[in-house]
Amino acid sequence: MxxxxxxxxxxxxxxxxxxxxxxxxxxxxxxxxxxxxxxxxxxxxxxxxxxxxxxxxxxxxxxxxxxxxxxxxxxxxxxVNTGRANALVVEAIEHGVITELQGYETLKTEVRYGEERSRIDIFLSGAADRVDCYVEVKNVTLCEDAGQGLFPDSVSTRGSKHLRELALMVEQGHRAVLLFCVQHSGIERVSAAAEIDPVYAATLKEVVDKGVEVYAYQADLSAQEIVLRRPLPVIV
CATH class of the missing domain: 2.40.50.580 (OB fold (Dihydrolipoamide Acetyltransferase, E2P))
Structure with a gap:
């Protein structure tokens, strides 16, 4: 971008x-x-x-x-502009940076889905060899010592709701992905902020066990551009 x-x-x-x-x-x-x-x-x-x-x-x-x-x-x-995160992920998918989300013919944003009246950030479809994919994007800027990135930075009941919706998509036979968009130059790995929101951390562990995929990609930031460049490990 x-x-x-x-x-x-x-x-x-x-x-x-x-x-x-x-x-x-x-x-x-x-x-x-x-x-x-x-x-x-x-x-x-x-x-x-x-x-x-x-x-x-x-x-x-x-x-x-x-x-x-x-x-x-x-x-x-x-x-700090959380409104950029979805566009950064879309751009990274379209440029082949996010290798886990390649091979789909159609990409749509803000598609209504689930039982809790949510909107999925990115919906991927049209792949010949795989099922449709629902992608929820979260912006990560909280960093503790030694490069530990954390989400969320405050209690997020909405975030837990999104995790439940992703698990439901897996139950219905689709792919479901939580994508951490890391807009922080000092983060080296990402995990749930259990001390800030223990419910979110527990829910994340539950949905991963049910088949929800979790990835993190880090951006390079400058006055000229912000662009996702590299994957980071996620610790659940």
């Missing part, structure tokens, strides 16, 4: 009211930008550190700038 023009850089002053952040520009001017991440952003916030943001040409937006990349307290880069 290339940014045209490239992202602008500033210094993060603070994040507040969940959806807002104050940033100081190189000129010294202070602006308020939109924060597109509703989570806790735990371990992603370092006031006084470099951050990068995009600019919309939509004149109706109150805050035309959107926070895209943060510098963590450890000095790593983290992609």
């Amino acid at each position: 290339k940014f045209q023009p490239a992202l602008d850089e500033g210094v993060l002053l603070r994040r507040y009211k969940r959806f807002l952040a104050d940033v100081r520009l190189p000129s010294g001017e202070q602006i308020t930008i939109h924060c597109p991440n509703t989570g806790s952003m735990k371990a992603c916030l370092a006031e006084g550190s470099p951050c990068w943001f995009s600019t919309s040409d939509n004149a109706k937006r109150k805050y035309p700038n959107t926070w895209e990349i943060a510098t963590t307290p450890a000095g790593d880069l983290a992609g």
Whole structure:
């Protein structure tokens, strides 16, 4: 995913009211930008550190700038715009990066499915040698010491619901995949954040035992582009 023009850089002053952040520009001017991440952003916030943001040409937006990349307290880069995750995974599938999801003729997004009125992020179909595949994408930016990536960064009943829906698809004879989109330069492996959301961690283990597949792919991040590059191990 290339940014045209490239992202602008500033210094993060603070994040507040969940959806807002104050940033100081190189000129010294202070602006308020939109924060597109509703989570806790735990371990992603370092006031006084470099951050990068995009600019919309939509004149109706109150805050035309959107926070895209943060510098963590450890000095790593983290992609904080969770709305980018699905597009990054779609792009990686179409470019053959995610080898586990190749061979399908049709890719659709936001398809309604399941018994809990969910929408699947990516639906793959049309493969001659395999069944249809339901792909749920989760953005990972929480990193503990020694490169341990964790999801979720706060309690997520919605995330557990999605896991149950994936297990149901397996029971019905389909493929079901949980794909961790790792937008963090310091993460080396991914697992469920059992201390934050023990229900999610237990549910993940249950659905994997039922046949849900779990993969993680890490992005390279810069002001010019964010792109998924490499698989990471997942520890269930």
